[in-house]
Amino acid sequence: MAYLFCAPCGNALFPFVLVFLFLISTPSMVAIAGNLYQDVDVTWGDGRGKILSNGQLLTLSLDSASGSGFQSKNQYLYGKIDMQIKLVPGNSAGTVTAYYLRSEGSSWDEIDFEFLGNLSGDPYIVHTNVYTQGKGDREQQFYLWFDPTAHFHTYSFLWNPAHVVFYVDGRPIREYRNLESFGIPYPKNQPMRLYSSLWNADDWATRGGAVKTDWSQAPFTASFQNFRANGCVWSNGVSSCKSNSTSHNAWLSQQLDSHNQKRLKWVQMNYMIYNYCTDVKRFPQGFPMECTVRTKS
Incomplete structure (x- = not known):
């Protein structure tokens, strides 16, 4: 020194x-940011999605005519994906900012963050879901413990052979484990691309559709930066992670240690507002098998 x-x-x-x-x-x-020109493509919105600041910032906008969206250039079969997002401020009721991994085809896999807009002053709802082979219905919803419109916050997916973990600012909020040994499908065979979109969903997004989008507030804008993907890039049927080697990809075998298990429970005890695994009205004949296995394990 x-x-x-x-x-x-x-x-x-x-x-x-x-x-x-x-x-x-x-x-x-x-923090060393990548260049969004190199990492993603704006795929729809007729100019409402923009890459700015020499590739360091991306904005998506929504008005009464259209929303907008982007997708990653690469596909991944397992990965640790991070992005910083600043959500639509003010009265965003009826809008949804989606940020998710999804494969192609009719029996797709998908891992979702969806941020449901709100009336000004009400909390955002973070809606999460996991699809395997075209089947979802595994929703968990949370409030956030901060204002997600005031500053950028980091939202992450960890997807490896053992589990899927959703993170907010490095804090786990949800874990979906690989329970294939119990006959429960797990997303492991279909490469997924990262997508994000800002769109109108006022038929369901805010209070079950009771609150509609106020178009006088448009355009609505969400901002994105610092995309990072430590992933097994899938190209021409071949993964960049040879034989799932963990020598340079520690996230491939990453588990939740006792400290992060406690952090996960803290979020679920204090900020979870819906869990499909406890919805008796929805599942009067018994909960899905993964809910039962989780309880016993």
């Missing part, structure tokens, strides 16, 4: 030197 001296300054410069040296000697503390 280098040392800097300033005799006339006495000790006044010393704290600043320490901070400077700490920053330049710990690159892991510095």
